Amino acid sequence: MLSSWSWPQSTEQSLALPVKMYLPISGLLVTLVVLRTTVAFAPVPRITWEQREVGLVHFHEPGVSNYSTLLLSEHRDTLYVGAREAVFAVNAHNIAEKQHEVYWKVSEDKKAKCAEKGKSKQTECLNYIRVLQPLDPQTLYVCGTNAFQPTCDHLSLAPFTFLGKNEDGKGRCPFDPAQSYTSIMVDGELYSGTSYNFLGSEPIISRHSSQSPLRTEYAIPWLNEPSFIFADVIRRNPNDTEGEDDKVYFFFMEVSVEYEFIFKLMIPRVARVCKGDQGGLRTLQKKWTSFLKARLICSKPDSNLVFNMLQDVFVLQGPWLKEPVFYAIFIPQLNNVGLSAVCVYNLSTVEEVFSRGKYMQSTTVEQSHTKWVRYNGAVPRPRPGACINSQARAANFTSSLNLPDKTLQFVKDHPLMDDSVTPTSSKPQLIARDVNYTQIVVDRVQALDGTIYDVMFISTDRGALHKAINLEHSVHVIEETQLFEGLEPVQTLLLSSKEGKRFVYAGSNSGLAQAPVAFCGKHGTCIDCVLARDPYCAWSRHSATCVALYQEHGSRRGLIQSMSGDVSACPDRVKESYGQHFFKRGGTVELKCPQKSNLAQVIWMFQNSVVKADSLKYMLLGRKSLLIFNLSEGDSGVYQCLSEETVKNKTVSQVLAKHVLEKMVSHTPAAPTQLFTQTNDSRLAPRVLAETMPGASSQSPDLQVTAPGAVVTSPSHLVPTSTPCQPKIVINTIPQVHSENTMYLKYSDNRLLMFLFLFFFVLFLCLFSYNCYKDYLPGHCLKFRSIMLLGKKKPKSDFSDCEQNVKETLVDPGSFSQQNGEQPKPALDTGYETEQDTITSKLPTDREDSQRIDDFPTKDEPFDVKCELKYADSDADGD
Numbered sequence: 059m060l061s062s063w064s065w066p067q068s069t070e071q072s073l074a075l076p077v078k079m080y081l082p083i084s085g086l087l088v089t090l091v092v093l094r095t096t097v098a099f100a101p102v103p104r105i106t107w108e109q110r111e112v113g114l115v116h117f118h119e120p121g122v123s124n125y126s127t128l129l130l131s132e133h134r135d136t137l138y139v140g141a142r143e144a145v146f147a148v149n150a151h152n153i154a155e156k157q158h159e160v161y162w163k164v165s166e167d168k169k170a171k172c173a174e175k176g177k178s179k180q181t182e183c184l185n186y187i188r189v190l191q192p193l194d195p196q197t198l199y200v201c202g203t204n205a206f207q208p209t210c211d212h213l214s215l216a217p218f219t220f221l222g223k224n225e226d227g228k229g230r231c232p233f234d235p236a237q238s239y240t241s242i243m244v245d246g247e248l249y250s251g252t253s254y255n256f257l258g259s260e261p262i263i264s265r266h267s268s269q270s271p272l273r274t275e276y277a278i279p280w281l282n283e284p285s286f287i288f289a290d291v292i293r294r295n296p297n298d299t300e301g302e303d304d305k306v307y308f309f310f311m312e313v314s315v316e317y318e319f320i321f322k323l324m325i326p327r328v329a330r331v332c333k334g335d336q337g338g339l340r341t342l343q344k345k346w347t348s349f350l351k352a353r354l355i356c357s358k359p360d361s362n363l364v365f366n367m368l369q370d371v372f373v374l375q376g377p378w379l380k381e382p383v384f385y386a387i388f389i390p391q392l393n394n395v396g397l398s399a400v401c402v403y404n405l406s407t408v409e410e411v412f413s414r415g416k417y418m419q420s421t422t423v424e425q426s427h428t429k430w431v432r433y434n435g436a437v438p439r440p441r442p443g444a445c446i447n448s449q450a451r452a453a454n455f456t457s458s459l460n461l462p463d464k465t466l467q468f469v470k471d472h473p474l475m476d477d478s479v480t481p482t483s484s485k486p487q488l489i490a491r492d493v494n495y496t497q498i499v500v501d502r503v504q505a506l507d508g509t510i511y512d513v514m515f516i517s518t519d520r521g522a523l524h525k526a527i528n529l530e531h532s533v534h535v536i537e538e539t540q541l542f543e544g545l546e547p548v549q550t551l552l553l554s555s556k557e558g559k560r561f562v563y564a565g566s567n568s569g570l571a572q573a574p575v576a577f578c579g580k581h582g583t584c585i586d587c588v589l590a591r592d593p594y595c596a597w598s599r600h601s602a603t604c605v606a607l608y609q610e611h612g613s614r615r616g617l618i619q620s621m622s623g624d625v626s627a628c629p630d631r632v633k634e635s636y637g638q639h640f641f642k643r644g645g646t647v648e649l650k651c652p653q654k655s656n657l658a659q660v661i662w663m664f665q666n667s668v669v670k671a672d673s674l675k676y677m678l679l680g681r682k683s684l685l686i687f688n689l690s691e692g693d694s695g696v697y698q699c700l701s702e703e704t705v706k707n708k709t710v711s712q713v714l715a716k717h718v719l720e721k722m723v724s725h726t727p728a729a730p731t732q733l734f735t736q737t738n739d740s741r742l743a744p745r746v747l748a749e750t751m752p753g754a755s756s757q758s759p760d761l762q763v764t765a766p767g768a769v770v771t772s773p774s775h776l777v778p779t780s781t782p783c784q785p786k787i788v789i790n791t792i793p794q795v796h797s798e799n800t801m802y803l804k805y806s807d808n809r810l811l812m813f814l815f816l817f818f819f820v821l822f823l824c825l826f827s828y829n830c831y832k833d834y835l836p837g838h839c840l841k842f843r844s845i846m847l848l849g850k851k852k853p854k855s856d857f858s859d860c861e862q863n864v865k866e867t868l869v870d871p872g873s874f875s876q877q878n879g880e881q882p883k884p885a886l887d888t889g890y891e892t893e894q895d896t897i898t899s900k901l902p903t904d905r906e907d908s909q910r911i912d913d914f915p916t917k918d919e920p921f922d923v924k925c926e927l928k929y930a931d932s933d934a935d936g937d
């Protein structure tokens with residue numbers, strides 16, 4: 059097995075058990091628990107890039123939507139895009155440049171037939187491309203939903219046309235565009251996870267191959283209402299001496315069989331099959347003999363945060379990695395506050411569970427109730443579900459076809475492992491709040507000092523991309539970029555890491571976006587560049603710019619980068635912006651500060667003392683700009699904007715801007731003109747109100763402006779004033795400064811808290827009574843139960859009955875049964891089977907809830923209101 063990879067002995071056992079037992083309740087209480095302050099959430103992104111600031115490249119074809127599948131050919135520098143009824147080839151360096159396109163539309167009669175079955179002609183009865191995989195260097199394999207008649211075809215790359223193969227896509231592509239799917243092409247054979255019928259009720263993980271097609275058994279222990287998330291192949295370790303096989307891993311979530319709960323509790327799973335699997339000879343004929351699945355744990359035991367809704371997985375692998383690593387995104391099942399987590403799993407941990415872990419077994423208790431418990435009996439040899447390796451071959455089991463019936467029968471009945479897969483360091487790498495993560499890609503980067511960082515690019519359901527790294531046990535969110543204008547979810551992410559050209563591609567319903575992995579050039583000063591703590595970026599002394607390391611060829615001397623944010627190597631002199639403004643008595647001015655960092659604090663100084671920006675006189679606008687009201691002579695002087703950013707207990711302060719305010723000497727009573735103040739730097743352009751300065755608009759003030767590189771475009775707020783005597787200011791409060799999709803909203807509504815609390819309390823009571831009723835709780839409540847129990851339990855349908863009912867549908871290569879998948883599905887027993895723990899029946903009783911209900915948040919975070927002022931001077935005073 060994976061002898062060359064080391065794994066620690068199951069240290070998680072003690073942790074995993076309690077989590078497992080409390081999971082149902084914890085999952086429920088997750089929103090309550092969130093309100094406790096013990097969890098360290100990821101900090102806000104240091105920088106927020108609006109789309110127009112960074113100028114991303116987009117691709118969108120008029121009339122085409124749902125850009126759902128991406129495939130990159132690094133060799134051809136081409137990105138292939140599967141959308142609704144179309145496939146495109148675009149230049150991978152500039153996706154706006156379309157190279158080829160081919161349409162695949164549904165014929166009118168097919169559309170009509172689809173509509174007859176009650177589906178929508180405008181949306182559902184179309185062809186959504188769901189599979190886009192390389193078949194050979196000249197051909198792509200493409201499948202689409204094709205108006206609920208999934209079909210696959212070969213797409214020749216030169217010329218860019220479909221070959222008209224018209225293969226039945228059943229089992230490779232879903233019927234319904236709304237259903238989950240995943241697929242991966244491995245050595246010319248397509249492995250896919252999808253649904254097998256029109257209703258979408260028959261899930262299947264299958265391999266399509268002319269030699270040896272295989273599929274999952276249609277039975278609840280194998281797949282129970284799954285949502286397929288991701289699949290990938292992991293090749294055998296080249297140093298492996300045990301003759302292991304290549305393996306295909308499937309990630310999905312399914313309705314729990316092992317925990318009993320009032321609603322359908324979803325459990326994230328990893329399953330794996332062996333590439334060399336040929337199915338069984340009698341038992342498991344044309345079925346996987348190597349299908350095993352295990353639960354993925356992503357939770358924070360000390361805070362009872364349980365993340366059980368798997369969103370996406372990325373496999374980080376490469377020759378430079380000791381072993382492949384899985385990065386997975388989760389959200390909790392009840393996620394009204396927007397919590398997301400990233401958990402990381404070592405391959406060896408996953409393999410350990412499959413190759414050494416205990417199996418689970420269903421048993422019937424109390425006449426008809428099925429429970430899943432750990433199987434402690436003897437396990438047949440060769441080990442059920444194991445790939446054929448040297449050891450098996452030595453024992454004359456050269457193929458799955460000659461595995462003994464005992465082994466096959468066992469794996470057929472026990473595909474679920476009892477042991478779970480725990481994340482590295484037993485907790486999430488990152489927990490974020492007020493954001494729903496959707497997709498993840500990870501790049502491994504070497505910083506200037508040689509340290510390796512895994513840079514996570516995580517997309518949100520609001521069109522943004524977060525870029526985060528782990529810095530010595532704390533998460534640093536380097537930046538967030540708005541990829542799409544609309545608040546639409548990012549549905550697919552792809553990373554290209556070709557030398558010198560590194561991009562992240564994102565697909566959504568409306569189009570595609572291409573972003574470089576870093577915006578180094580946007581950091582205008584050495585301090586900015588270093589404080590970004592972006593492993594891609596370093597300050598070049600030579601060119602006095604912030605450069606991307608992956609584009610720097612040759613010598614790395616003269617480059618400055620410090621992942622701890624140590625700016626001492628930066629040249630001393632920081633040039634600040636400078637502006638000079640003239641005012642008139644009684645006016646108002648806004649002084650700007652070119653600060654991008656969301657982590658920095660802006661401090662204003664006037665004549666060397668700090669301006670207290672909470673009076674009637676001064677106000678901060680958007681945490682940065684200073685507003686001064688009712689100007690008088692005493693206000694003339696030098697105003698400085700300082701930024702203070704604390705990194706690792708060290709505060710870096712720098713002067714970012716200087717403004718000189720001067721009272722206008724000569725007052726011209728002539729008719730007021732349009733403008734009054736100017737700087738050369740639009741970022742510093744103050745808004746002076748109520749007073750005009752004739753001639754100022756044409757006059758170029760004696761200014762020297764040295765602007766740090768970042769271009770912050772600010773819409774001109776200068777409102778021409780016509781009659782300037784009595785200043786009148788209209789204040790419009792807008793609660794955000796960033797566009798709302800990227801903003802981190804601070805959440806604190808006491809009434810909501812109270813409501814949530816009551817809601818969960820009631821839910822907890824229900825749960826308690828339910829468990830009591832079901833007799834899962836010990837003696838204390840028997841009395842209660844006997845009082846409450848008026849009628850007898852309704853017998854539930856027997857699980858084993860159900861299993862017998864389960865129809866055996868064999869995969870027949872090329873000739874899938876043509877019943878349009880409308881076969882009725884046997885009644886699924888979704889009755890809640892619980893795991894009866896074989897260790898102790900420790901129960902989530904008072905200890906648990908007292909722990910949760912006790913420390914309610916006492917500190918209220920104020921609603922983070924940021925204001926923007928709008929001015930109008932309509933007061934016709936006729937001075």
Ligand SMILES: *[C@@H]1O[C@H](CO)[C@@H](O)[C@H](O)[C@H]1NC(C)=O
Pocket residue numbers: 123124186235236567568
């Ligand atoms: C396709 O895109 C539209 C918006 O353009 C969206 O409303 C719809 O849900 C998408 N359909 C699927 C199956 O993704």
Ligand SMILES: *[C@@H]1O[C@H](CO)[C@@H](O)[C@H](O)[C@H]1NC(C)=O
Pocket residue numbers: 452453454
């Ligand atoms: C394997 O099979 C060969 C021939 O079929 C036989 O000679 C050999 O003894 C067998 N080995 C074992 C371990 O059963």
Ligand SMILES: *[C@@H]1O[C@H](CO)[C@@H](O)[C@H](O)[C@H]1NC(C)=O
Pocket residue numbers: 064065066380381404406407481482483
């Ligand atoms: C996972 O792998 C990393 C690096 O290979 C190692 O440091 C870590 O200890 C492993 N963790 C587990 C739980 O195996």
Ligand SMILES: *[C@@H]1O[C@H](CO)[C@@H](O)[C@H](O)[C@H]1NC(C)=O
Pocket residue numbers: 393394395396492493494519520
């Ligand atoms: C996250 O998703 C939930 C459920 O769909 C939604 O209620 C919530 O508003 C979302 N939060 C954010 C920040 O997008």
